[in-house]
Amino acid sequence: MNVTVFGATGAIGTLTVTDLLDRGHNVTAYARNPDKLPASWRDRVRVVIGEMSDTSAIDDAVAGADCVVSALGPSLDRKASGHPLIEGTRHILDSMKRHGVDRFVGHATPSILDPREKPTLQTRLISLMGRTMYPRAYRELLGMTDLITNSGLRWTIIRFTAPKDGPAVGDLRVGFFGTDKIGFAVTRADIADFTAAQVDDDRYAGAAPAISN
Template structure:
């Protein structure tokens, strides 16, 4: 494991569909993808919440029900790759109306119909296995309490990950710890196939960076990737 410093200057430009585009990570994905020269279709329920200035390579698609596969196929057709930044805002929301798992299940099915193979999705570090080198307090106290307090949110993400693994996509799942509203550094720790040791936080902007970078990194295909500052 080492500090990871990806570059977003890719050629050729990609055509991306971004789900969860009005959230903290999704909005950063849209901004960074546009800055890198990509064409972006941002899938939203409410365009007013996107918060990204109009751009010649930005298309906004309103889809009210992300479990409606028929509505998803048109926003995926002709795209290079898909990024899901979907996630419940709270444990209560995930308990009352889980969205991430059911939505991603419909998304991967619609991707198959549209002929789109590459997918990157954000999950969460507690969904992955413990890091044995982390302290006893972290593994035996902090993480069990966190997993219990946010059990419905993580259960929703587990459904999402299971749907992705069962799909025919070339997938990458990015698992960050606690998210912060800080600028992108492009300099963070990354572990393919495991969580980052002693992980505490990472900025939403760096998670967006990791999602975008994974799309052109064959080493991440078919793996969960831990990221942390």
């Protein structure tokens, strides 16, 4: 499949690109800074450079894709302002509809519930921390998620709480709060692997599974 990855040079995005390549997919990476492109991508990854406000570059990246993966996440810098990823996500979704791309895989946190869930102590704690410690980022995540879930596309949103560095453990808890036992920590390598697996798997289409190690 042809897969376009936004946020491709981030900590999780880079690992996701590698996992997609290992699975035999053709990858287009959308990145803001060409200096962050791994040397190992040379001749293996199609690269489009642009900002999240650049509708022309986004359209170029999405054209010809079978699936779009977003590894974008809000800045946690307290000095950051505005909600650029909300508009950026809107541009991505608009481009997908223009080009007839209907599969979207993205990321969020358990502070945003899946429709089949009810709040638990764990989700309330995560939501409280997000609202009080990073209110701008929290609002941006809400806005991005709202656009995705109301897009009419075959979307999957992967939710996780405490990403950490380290090799993939391979032992994931996947499910929904109130029904399944989901922990807090999960390696970025495991997030990337699970993300890449959703590209051609509709098991969680229209759902927002939470994952942890």
